[in-house]
Amino acid sequence: MRRHSPKTRFRSAFTLIEVIAVLLIAGIVVGLIAPRVSTSTRRSTENSVRAAASMVAIVAQRAASSSELSALVYDHEEGTLSVEVLRQQQGDYNRTERVWRRDPFAPEVVLSGCRVSSFVTDGMRVSEDSFRLVFEPGVSRPQISMTLTEATGGATRTMVDGGRTWQIDLPSYALRPVVSGLISEPNAREVPEPIDLDQLGRVEQDW
Numbered sequence: 001m002r003r004h005s006p007k008t009r010f011r012s013a014f015t016l017i018e019v020i021a022v023l024l025i026a027g028i029v030v031g032l033i034a035p036r037v038s039t040s041t042r043r044s045t046e047n048s049v050r051a052a053a054s055m056v057a058i059v060a061q062r063a064a065s066s067s068e069l070s071a072l073v074y075d076h077e078e079g080t081l082s083v084e085v086l087r088q089q090q091g092d093y094n095r096t097e098r099v100w101r102r103d104p105f106a107p108e109v110v111l112s113g114c115r116v117s118s119f120v121t122d123g124m125r126v127s128e129d130s131f132r133l134v135f136e137p138g139v140s141r142p143q144i145s146m147t148l149t150e151a152t153g154g155a156t157r158t159m160v161d162g163g164r165t166w167q168i169d170l171p172s173y174a175l176r177p178v179v180s181g182l183i184s185e186p187n188a189r190e191v192p193e194p195i196d197l198d199q200l201g202r203v204e205q206d207w
Contacts, residue, residue: 049179052146055109057175057177059106063141067137068086069136070134075130085100119145120146144170147165
């Protein structure tokens with residue numbers, strides 16, 4: 001019969017002290033990473049809020065300076081805000097028809113981590129599921145109040161009960177909205193600003 005020496009015998013399990021040490025190290029790592037992830041998510045969401053505010057500013061400037069019909073369009077399922085303009089195009093049988101087209105100077109905004117929970121114009125609530133708010137040139141622009149609420153989930157975002165909210169208010173006489181509820185510093189690279197065609201030397205281009 002062969003006997004194994006105690007010196008050559010292998011351990012088949014971890015000791016209690018080793019398990020505790022691993023758990024402590026894992027807890028420290030999670031404690032260091034979690035705040036950074038939370039901060040990054042918050043900044044991404046607030047950049048979306050700022051981008052939505054810029055989109056409201058763009059459509060307000062269009063309504064004040066353009067001769068075309070323009071609209072602020074929200075798709076709740078996709079979580080997108082965009083600006084569209086009504087323009088003429090050649091249809092079938094050489095007929096001229098008017099169709100809504102995406103404004104090439106206003107990149108579509110994808111709301112990350114939030115959704116529109118309330119949209120009010122001149123005191124009247126509009127469906128927040130999806131809407132198209134049309135602005136007519138030469139007509140007094142309505143006062144706009146839009147509330148965005150923190151949301152989680154996949155493609156169909158679910159708003160968090162008691163989650164954070166942000167408010168975007170645009171008086172009828174103003175061209176830049178007031179945003180409340182922001183915490184982080186703005187990241188100018190991720191927030192589209194209104195386009196000035198005069199400064200770009202594109203005065204003759206349709207606005």
